[in-house]
Amino acid sequence: MKKSNYYDYIAQIYDQTRWLTESVAEEVADFILELTCATPETSFLEPGVGTGLNVIPLVKRGYSVTGIDASQKMLDQFRQKLNATPVNLNLIHGDASQLPFPDNSFDVVLTVHMIHTVSDWRVFLDNIDRVLNPRGFYLNCQWITPPARREFEGYFQDILSKYKIAKQESQSIDTVIHKIDVEGYLQAKG
Numbered sequence: 001m002k003k004s005n006y007y008d009y010i011a012q013i014y015d016q017t018r019w020l021t022e023s024v025a026e027e028v029a030d031f032i033l034e035l036t037c038a039t040p041e042t043s044f045l046e047p048g049v050g051t052g053l054n055v056i057p058l059v060k061r062g063y064s065v066t067g068i069d070a071s072q073k074m075l076d077q078f079r080q081k082l083n084a085t086p087v088n089l090n091l092i093h094g095d096a097s098q099l100p101f102p103d104n105s106f107d108v109v110l111t112v113h114m115i116h117t118v119s120d121w122r123v124f125l126d127n128i129d130r131v132l133n134p135r136g137f138y139l140n141c142q143w144i145t146p147p148a149r150r151e152f153e154g155y156f157q158d159i160l161s162k163y164k165i166a167k168q169e170s171q172s173i174d175t176v177i178h179k180i181d182v183e184g185y186l187q188a189k190g
């Protein structure tokens, strides 16, 4: 694994770039718990857990949560939000492209804005299928951009378009995004 990645450089300001406030995160947690018919024994895994925005409410409510992330600095930010690492939280610094867990280890696997970062998203989904209990849930969230950010990105793209290289980069990101068809892949696998 690379010694540092892009997220190491932005870890300190990452939360400020998100729109998931604490109260929204609590509501999302309520939704996830209802959707997955969670019991106190339900276990969660979030590959690419980052600073913990999505799972902190679950940790605080006592659920067993495992997070894996390639950025040590993002994990440091996560830990700083908790007085001490609680026993129900397991944070691993590593590459989620290879999930280092036995088969059927988790009841719920959650990926949020990270699937484009793994080395092979199809292998990654196969791995998620492997570590997930047969009756478990896989929840994926990606490419959701609120209107205010879209507006900002519009201005940003206008500026970037003056610079040939930057424009090429943004086009290739769009191409990558459209190639990742999570739903289609999972449906094809039944």
Ligand SMILES: C[S@@+](CC[C@H](N)C(=O)[O-])C[C@H]1O[C@@H](n2cnc3c(N)ncnc32)[C@H](O)[C@@H]1O
Residues within 6 Å of the ligand: 005, 007, 018, 047, 048, 049, 050, 051, 052, 053, 054, 068, 069, 070, 071, 074, 094, 095, 096, 097, 111, 112, 113, 114, 117, 118, 119
């Ligand atoms: C956009 S952030 C999302 C963080 C979090 N899921 C959220 O919604 O706030 C992407 C995260 O994935 C992590 N990441 C990127 N590639 C990874 C990989 N191959 N294995 C593990 N984590 C990875 C990054 O370090 C970063 O923390």
